[in-house]
Amino acid sequence: MLVTYIDKIGDLNPQLIRELKGRFKVRNLSIAAIIAVGIQFLLLIAFEAELPIDSITTPQYGRYCTATPSGRYRSYNHLSCIKDLAGNWVINWQLWWLDIFKVLSVVGLFILLIAGTYLLIADLSKEENRGTLNFIRLSPHSSQNILLGKILGVPSIIYFLSAILCPLHLIAGIQARISPSLILAYYLGIIISCAFFYSLSLLFGLVSSGLGGFQAFLCSGLVLMFLFITTSILFSSHDFISHTPLDWLMLFYPGTILAYLVESTYIPVKTADIDYETLQQFAWYGKQFWNNSFLGISFIFVNYGVWIYWINQSLNRRFRNPNATWISKINSYGISASFIIISTGFIFQAGRWENIEDHIFANMIVLQMFIIAFACLLMVALSPHRQTLYDWARYRHQNPENSRSILRDLILGEKSPSPLAIALNVGIMFVYLLPTALIAPLDNPLAVLLALFMTLNMLIIYAVIGQRILLFKLPKPALIATAVIAVLMIVPPLMFAILQIYPNEAITPWLFTIFNLAAFHNNLNMLTMMSVIFPLLSQWGLIALGSYEMSKCLQKSGESETKLLLNSSGR
Numbered sequence: 001m002l003v004t005y006i007d008k009i010g011d012l013n014p015q016l017i018r019e020l021k022g023r024f025k026v027r028n029l030s031i032a033a034i035i036a037v038g039i040q041f042l043l044l045i046a047f048e049a050e051l052p053i054d055s056i057t058t059p060q061y062g063r064y065c066t067a068t069p070s071g072r073y074r075s076y077n078h079l080s081c082i083k084d085l086a087g088n089w090v091i092n093w094q095l096w097w098l099d100i101f102k103v104l105s106v107v108g109l110f111i112l113l114i115a116g117t118y119l120l121i122a123d124l125s126k127e128e129n130r131g132t133l134n135f136i137r138l139s140p141h142s143s144q145n146i147l148l149g150k151i152l153g154v155p156s157i158i159y160f161l162s163a164i165l166c167p168l169h170l171i172a173g174i175q176a177r178i179s180p181s182l183i184l185a186y187y188l189g190i191i192i193s194c195a196f197f198y199s200l201s202l203l204f205g206l207v208s209s210g211l212g213g214f215q216a217f218l219c220s221g222l223v224l225m226f227l228f229i230t231t232s233i234l235f236s237s238h239d240f241i242s243h244t245p246l247d248w249l250m251l252f253y254p255g256t257i258l259a260y261l262v263e264s265t266y267i268p269v270k271t272a273d274i275d276y277e278t279l280q281q282f283a284w285y286g287k288q289f290w291n292n293s294f295l296g297i298s299f300i301f302v303n304y305g306v307w308i309y310w311i312n313q314s315l316n317r318r319f320r321n322p323n324a325t326w327i328s329k330i331n332s333y334g335i336s337a338s339f340i341i342i343s344t345g346f347i348f349q350a351g352r353w354e355n356i357e358d359h360i361f362a363n364m365i366v367l368q369m370f371i372i373a374f375a376c377l378l379m380v381a382l383s384p385h386r387q388t389l390y391d392w393a394r395y396r397h398q399n400p401e402n403s404r405s406i407l408r409d410l411i412l413g414e415k416s417p418s419p420l421a422i423a424l425n426v427g428i429m430f431v432y433l434l435p436t437a438l439i440a441p442l443d444n445p446l447a448v449l450l451a452l453f454m455t456l457n458m459l460i461i462y463a464v465i466g467q468r469i470l471l472f473k474l475p476k477p478a479l480i481a482t483a484v485i486a487v488l489m490i491v492p493p494l495m496f497a498i499l500q501i502y503p504n505e506a507i508t509p510w511l512f513t514i515f516n517l518a519a520f521h522n523n524l525n526m527l528t529m530m531s532v533i534f535p536l537l538s539q540w541g542l543i544a545l546g547s548y549e550m551s552k553c554l555q556k557s558g559e560s561e562t563k564l565l566l567n568s569s570g571r
Helices: 004-011 014-023 026-048 093-130 132-137 144-155 157-173 180-207 213-233 246-253 254-265 276-281 294-321 327-346 356-382 386-398 401-404 407-411 419-439 444-470 476-499 518-519 527-570
Strands: none
Touching: 004 254, 014 144, 026 093, 026 157, 093 132, 093 144, 093 157, 093 180, 093 527, 144 180, 144 294, 180 213, 180 254, 180 294, 180 356, 213 246, 246 294, 246 327, 254 276, 254 294, 254 419, 294 327, 294 386, 327 356, 327 407, 327 419, 356 419, 356 444, 356 476, 356 518, 386 527, 407 527, 419 444, 419 518, 419 527, 444 476, 444 518, 444 527
């Protein structure tokens, strides 16, 4: 019967069976089992050492004792140990099991996400070096089927190790009086987070093949850094909500769900070491969904689902065509809409500022940084390279559909230059921010909109420059384009700071930087009609000039390539 089931799985997903056969060996399973049992043994020994010892007659203190000491030792983690009338130590076993549950939860997260991402990228790099990745691409099965086999099969030993950790984790949760439904919700959150991080790591592996073996270390290192920072924030024993758009990042950390599990135990915040009460302050568009565990966890799942969908769209595209851009232009518009709708919701949080207008303005600055980072990713993901652009300029007229409308090809075409598509993406974000800034309690919403508009203009200029650099015949044009744009973004503000050209003294130079929103604050009295019109006209002029020069270059290259072909065929 087992063989029959394996054959059925093999028929549905041959890639999964291929991965499992290569990894499910006695040696690998034994090592994983030893590691899992060792982790549980050491954990129980460590927590056993925190309990009072009968052989010691001096007063004992500990986190799991129950009596409040007098004097300077009045602490939730330093309570006096006492015995009942039967001579047994009075221990707060619920807290003891809760701490075991939390530690196992964090350990499991780190093992699954860090080791899993490393194994996936390392396997992808190995397949590419051996040349078997191209063979897999020729499989008649869909890319979703193949990639699902990778995600389920490559980290299968990690899944086996985690499965051995599960019984103790589940027992600890039940002994800590955590609702079984919440424990299952947490497990579901782990599964969805693995789908997100694993899909993202596969996409990273496909688009960064030039890094070679360094890919796996870089990606797993970034995941480690993210998990370390978010875990430290969650277990910092105080408000882990920043009341800014940065809170969005906490929704990508599955450990955030732990706050609901700890809350269900009714253990006080200071004792539990997770300030679950701050979830009541977490707001999205002013609505506190996180007051209710069902709504809060559902929102986390929806956030994961949106980005898993878009990542898999890009992953399937890149897997089948390694030379294609990361995302199609038509998908980029949906991604931009999803990004701005979700991220904008986090600016409407009360926070601890006395002046709500100043707090919302500060949140708009954080949102501006998010938009800049997102636009830079769009430039990298949408900008085709030199040979692709030359082929587009040379063969575009042979396609009747493209020859009828160059505008349509620039907006939707797979091989056309990216600046217009990037302009439309930032335009989608600006259109959404128009009513947002007008509704938000800001002192001067028009000035905020003007600053954001000028920032988006600068991003379009950078997109034109980046695409133009990719047209040059350079050894590593993408790296050079990235470096040039980074210099253009960072150096001018640094130079103004070094030269002590501050916004309150001369605001016009700052309008040519991407950090102009901060320059507007408390300097609105320095704005004049000319100080705004001149930068706007200059930005539009640079966009027009750069686009015209690039179009002439493409037209000339297309003509020259055609002439070379005609001359060679005539000979």
